[in-house]
Amino acid sequence: MSDRTLTILEYALLGLLDRRPGSGYDVARLFASTPMAHFSSSPGAIYPALLRLERAGLIAGRLDSPTGTRARRVYTLTERGRTALTTWLRQPVTRQELVRDGRAPILRFSFAEGHLSRGELLGYLESFRREVAAYLEEVGRFRAGMGNVTPHQHLALDHGIRAYEGQLTWIVDAIRTLEQPPASSMGSEGEGPCR
């Protein structure tokens, strides 16, 4: 029950545990040692979030004690958890999530493999591209309409513009990469002009 929307951390946990079941400690190590470092690896954030997801019926923990080592609580997605994840993955990028804590769009992309078809993924990237382009246009208008403003302030604003332009070129590249036929699978993967 209870269809409250999950936090970005909870979605991150869902996506990670979907790819590979693991313990809170596993996740903490991942957050501490990979480019997912913008998530806190502190136990005070992770364990309560795992408990919330378990109480919500989205993940299930089972005690795993390979003789000798200390017991770990390993979490796996439930059917409802997988549903919640794919439902989230299908949401197009919105202005709101682009501007307020822009991590969600790329987090969704990175978990999409295996859940979205190539068509869906391209549609998703298109929604991403559209939102970034629209926002850039708006900021461009803002910049043009700024009254008497110092070069310093222009420079500061340019930082944001550059950041979004960078996103845009990545998106366009990603679309191009995904649009080429996937070098027709089976057997010798890793070949082909895949970027």
Place this chain on the structure above:
Amino acid sequence: MSDRTLTILEYALLGLLDRRPGSGYDVARLFASTPMAHFSSSPGAIYPALLRLERAGLIAGRLDSPTGTRARRVYTLTERGRTALTTWLRQPVTRQELVRDGRAPILRFSFAEGHLSRGELLGYLESFRREVAAYLEEVGRFRAGMGNVTPHQHLALDHGIRAYEGQLTWIVDAIRTLEQPPASSMGSEGEGPCR
């Protein structure tokens, strides 16, 4: 008293009110209508933060009621507030703030005008450049050391790399812009090869 470090929102308020005194409503409008939109414009965030700053003695509110219009509480920085702001502005960029909520470095830059000398500002940008470059190198090593990983996962990682590369080119540009002598002020400003 109480030297707890301020939140990023509180620093944003400090920087904004330093540039131009104003009310909570003014700030809310600014957050809602400019590229500072990653800050929440909700009254439940802004008014409590202003109260905290006032209780900490960093800003002072006075009732401003220009006959006719409704009274507004206009805040100005106190001496201690200015000190707190400039102290913060002088902090070099750290890995921690770059990775966890990367807004602080550029926020500091955008408030630095009038508080830091050109030399200090260049030093600050240099610390920014150094941190971004170091982090990029680390992510690059991570990317190179990833085992069997799908093209999709490479693509996702590239998003972050692009974002930091974008920051880096902005920083280098900004340094170059600031390094040229400031077209020697007085009188006809707005001229000169300033970018």
Place this chain on the structure above:
DNA sequence: TAGATCATGTAATTTGTTACATGATTCG
């Protein structure tokens, strides 16, 4: 005068942070 906008706040709830606590197991 009715509705929009100006303007300030509060209350309930949720979330995250920091710091602490605890105990098992491995390694030097």
Place this chain on the structure above:
DNA sequence: CGAATCATGTAACAAATTACATGATCTA
């Protein structure tokens, strides 16, 4: 044996979100 690492948690606190409440002033 002692230190480091594995592993899971809790408690106190601070902060943000959403939603609500309130009233003044302006405009159609």
